[in-house]
Amino acid sequence: MRFVPSSLVRGGRFLAALAGLLLLSGCDFNFWRMDGHQSTMTAEGPVARSQLDLFYVTCWVTLVIFILVGGVLAYTMWRFRARTEADERAAPPPQSHGNPLVEIGLIGASVLALVIIAVPTLTAIWYTHDVPEAEKKNAYEVTATGYQWWFKFEYPAEQAAVDAAGAKTPLVTGNELVIPAGRPIRINVRTVDVIHSFWVPKLGGKIDMIPNRANFFWLQADKPGYFWGQCAEYCGDSHAVMRFRVIALDEKDFAAWKEKQLALARSVAAPAAPGAAAPVAALRAFKTNEVGVSAAFDRNPLEAWRARQVVEKDENPALIAQGRELFAAKTCNACHSVRGHGAMGVQGPDLTHFGARTTVGAGLIENNPEQLRRWLRDPESVKPGNKMAKAYRDNKISLSDAEQVALTAYLLSLK
């Protein structure tokens, strides 16, 4: 039995300490920063806040226990280690077998520590389950439905126009859920295919969308804001890029938004004599998985959202008219609805007011002419496995450069 350990043990400790110091000092290594768009540590509504408060309780209780138990463990390792070869060869220490009092005491202490966690846990379970009674009258109801791989949002209380004759249907949007701030939102979650999960970290924890199961939950945004959401249950190929956004607006802005949404799709009159079409340059090539969000957008997404609500400055009515024709000719209308433009498809997101949304492909890339054209040209390269790419393949759809530009112009005109 040779005595070898200490040099290596010390070396290891030194390395670990060094690594710790490096990690603590270098601001490039700040992996503990938790202020991202999807951070659960910046609660912006009462549901998320109650969950975060509970998290802190569990965090502090376990941290205290860790320091106590870890301290004793560290002391034990230091105090009772064999330091020298003589130590190792010495007769064994007293062969004691345990101490029932100590053990029962420790069990009691653990139970007490757990009670500290259990009480706020129970409170929060009931609080986060449904809109509090007092608030129920004020609650606003929406239905979120998961599709492979996008979200449909339905407003059962809002009747939108379907045609000029005055037929109505509940308002439907896709991938961007606009809600009034400061009001509890009761969300029914549904799915049409596999299990998805609805998660807006800053507003509240997730709730699964399970077939044959009528789940619901609630959340509330303290003030207007733009929030990132993501599907949180593995749902197939494109699960990672099944994202969405929640935009909270104050009552006035929300009412204005709603009014616009309830109307039919915006129509742009075609010019009487369209000029000769200018030659169109091919869109640049994109890398696989290339980022599709600009830094400017990222800095102030709510402003970016507001900017999308107004009509494009350089609108080209001729292109828009051409795009509108293509939307039917290329059978886009088989899957997508554009209320008032004769498109009634329901398998894909409703596009009636698509031009007013900030993202394309379920929260994946920014809704601007370049990114939208990237998506229309080859959806598979942007979002692997998606159903639109399959429809392209099945129906042998391809778009020339000119067609891409025309469709882009049309879709962006749908404010």
Add this chain to the structure above:
Amino acid sequence: MDTTAKTAYLTKEDAVPAQPKLLAHPTAKTGLMSWLTTVDHKRIGFLYGVFALFFFLVGGVEALLIRAQLMYPNGTVLSAQMYNTMFTMHGTTMIFLAVMPLSAAFFNYIMPLQIGARDVAFPRLNAFSLWTFVAGAIVLNIGWIGPIFGVDGHNAPDAGWYGYSPLTSRQFTPGHSVDYWVMGLQLLGVASIAASLNFIVTIINMRAPGMTMMRLPVFTWMTLVTAFLIVLSFPAITIALVELMMDRNFGTVFFEVSGGGMPILWQHLFWVFGHPEVYILILPAMGIISEILPTFSRKPLFGYPIVVFSGACIGFLGFAVWSHHMFTTGMGTVATAAFALATMAIAVPTGVKIFNWIGTMWGGRLMMRTPMMFALGFVWMFMIGGFSGVMHSAAPADTQQSDSYFVIAHFHYVLIGGSIFALLAGIHYWFPLMFGRKVSEFWGKLSFWIIFVGFNVTFFPMHFLGLNGMPRRTFTYDPNLGWNTANFIASIGAFVLGIGIAVYFAVMIYTYYKGEKVGRDPWDGRTLEWSIPNPPPEYNFRVIPTVHDRDAFWYEKNNREQIAAERAVAEKAEEAHGGIHMPFNSIWPFFASFGLLIVGIGSTAFEAKWDVPGIHWKLGLSLLGGLVTLVGIYFWSLEGNEGYHLHLDKDGKPVKGHGDDHGPAKH
């Protein structure tokens, strides 16, 4: 030897003549046949270990590919579909093909030695478990061949290791990948249940005289609890898998929404298995730690009865907490509250173990050898993983953490920092017993520190990633979400961890061939396995020991005269009884398992369009495989339970020409 049914009470004088050639017992002691026909628990344990470590490396490579993909935002190392395959196979492989069989390797090898037995209760069933496990592993992984040869629809499973319905239905996952997964897991279940029944019977019936239940080494206790968990929890997933198979192939609607099926049912069935499975992975590890800490503290385990009872308590409670994997499925307030409280409750017996391990070291003399380093690493890492587990029990907070990287951090702290550290400790600890050689302390500790640092650098940042909102099972992420640094660090850590594992195994392989030879009992052990020569002879114990105390071998070392006197008497008695009884080798367990492999591949991989007139591959191969298995079991039962007797000279070598009186077992 005869082919008629015999009872154990027949003596060799009753034996009827000439046996058909087909049933001649294989006698190879070396070479391939000796391994295929072995019923020796040590050889079977060794094979379990070899296969498990192979798949541990496969799962590790899958993990490194995952980390390579996520090292930078919008990574392009893997396609989305291939990434999904990687995380599915990484999880399935590590759980079913690495950690479980590695635990089984120790159950097989060490447990009989700890209770003073010469083998497990059913040696051939043990061989059957091993080969059925291999068959399951092959079926599970056969889908890798599809992409290599460009056969559409034959890719490896990619629906997640938990296979949530309805993603696994034919509608959403056409092709064969889920079929491989279903059939592979089904075979692994057969193997696990057969092995567990074997261990239960062994531990209850084959303990040496004086080895009462409350004198069992804790590792053996945890083997027993784990075996019960397997026997009781696997039926749940077996049923779920059968239902899924029926849905996919025969038009039933258990989980089929359009037919009124309930996808949520799958989750309950899966987790009612899946949560005990977590304890199936960690209890053996706790058992190993409870052996190593006393040995290297030179002191008995602190509070043995409480450690044992807390282990059993974890086993029971493990069946009452499954829905904490489902806090986001909208269970309602009461169910959520109940499972949250039960989950907190299970923290108590787990905490008790940690307190007792510290109590074991307190007042001891800690010998900082490599196994001890891994064991201490285990205690620290498991503590962190346990605390994040307690955090998950607070259900509302968990709705933010579930399916995020926080969960990934949690269970890797429990499964790598816990299970894997303990299993690596166990390999170091028992290596001298198994192979008579000892790993160099320098290289052992070096690999420990690389693994320890790599592991923490990989998984500690993931806590922050999860709290910062990064979801699991995502092949890509955008750079504007604040996840770049942590992902980069985690990937670097993963490669360091990979290097550490590579060093660990390089050292092991070197030691196997060239390591320093050691004598009997190099660690000054406390339990019976250290009382025999290394490597252990095929018969394990020259004389079945009589046990007088909990740390049986420690007692022996302190009461040599009493033990020597007892041994002499016992040896005479056994010789008078006919010598050491050994079971015959047999090819039939392998044969029966091979039939299951044919069923497994035949029923999943073949397509109707490949049929030629007169041959329906799927049905034909399934029937053929079933027939092979039946034939195997039939001849296996014809062999009866006989064996042969060994007589030893004073060096423990079997006496030639005297040890082959092939006769039925006498008891």
